[in-house]
Amino acid sequence: MSALELTVSGGVATLRINRPEKRNAMTSEMWRQVPSLIASVAADDAVRVLVLTGEPHFSAGADIGEFGRVRSDPARGRAYDAVVEEAEQALTRLGKPTIAAVRGYCIGGGCELALACDLRVAAAGARFAITPAKVGLVYSLTGVQRLVDTVGPAWAKQLLFTAEQISASTAERIGLVNEVVPDDRLADRVSALAASIRHGARTSVTGAKFLVERLARSAVPDAATAALYDQAYSGADYAEGVAAFLEKRPPSFD
Known part of the structure; x- marks a missing residue:
């Protein structure tokens, strides 16, 4: 074992x-x-x-x-x-x-x-x-x-x-x-x-982890931070989250 x-x-x-x-x-x-x-x-x-x-x-x-x-x-x-x-x-x-x-x-x-x-x-x-x-x-x-x-x-x-x-x-x-x-x-x-x-939006959760770790060391925005926001806004999780809110239903991020 x-x-x-x-x-x-x-x-x-x-x-x-x-x-x-x-x-x-x-x-x-x-x-x-x-x-x-x-x-x-x-x-x-x-x-x-x-x-x-x-x-x-x-x-x-x-x-x-x-x-x-x-x-x-x-x-x-x-x-x-x-x-x-x-x-x-x-x-x-x-x-x-x-x-x-x-x-x-x-x-x-x-x-x-x-x-x-x-x-x-x-x-x-x-x-x-x-x-x-x-x-x-x-x-x-x-x-x-x-x-x-x-x-x-x-x-x-x-x-x-x-x-x-x-x-x-x-x-x-x-x-x-x-x-x-x-x-x-x-x-x-x-x-x-x-x-x-696990049931949260993957983009949001991983993005939050990245940002908290980054802010613990530096609050200065950089290219990686900017790319993170761009990826979120163009991602499927963001689209699903907005759609679910407008349709008054629970989001499905799996």
């Missing part, structure tokens, strides 16, 4: 971390597999949303047990960090919406994976922490940027400085997660959220 399992159903891809005996800790090989799995999601036109999850824990982070081999010196450490960075960037650059469904521990590299997703929904019992301070490491630059963008500088510093675990309710209060739901409602809520996204 693979430690990373990708399934597709009804336009929703689910990437499940499946190493429960190690609380879904990520090995270097698992990190290496992420970009190719995300690439297959990107290439499948039927997939509209990706859900990243794990049971009974989202992920306890990187597998520290292998650090003596894969992070034994600066050169190996840099190589390992590059693999993790590539996995994170594969998620952030995917042109389709991503949802992290978080249950149990979401620690260290696990939290970095969740932050690389567009939305995060947590079960009430979930626990979050960013823990490089516990092992003498420095969190990746892109990971810190994403954290600051999400929770602001003050909370980013507290999480990084202390490595303390925080509850799902605290994570929601500081903006680390979008929603917290009862543990037995997590799957249903994520499924409903994915369905809402």
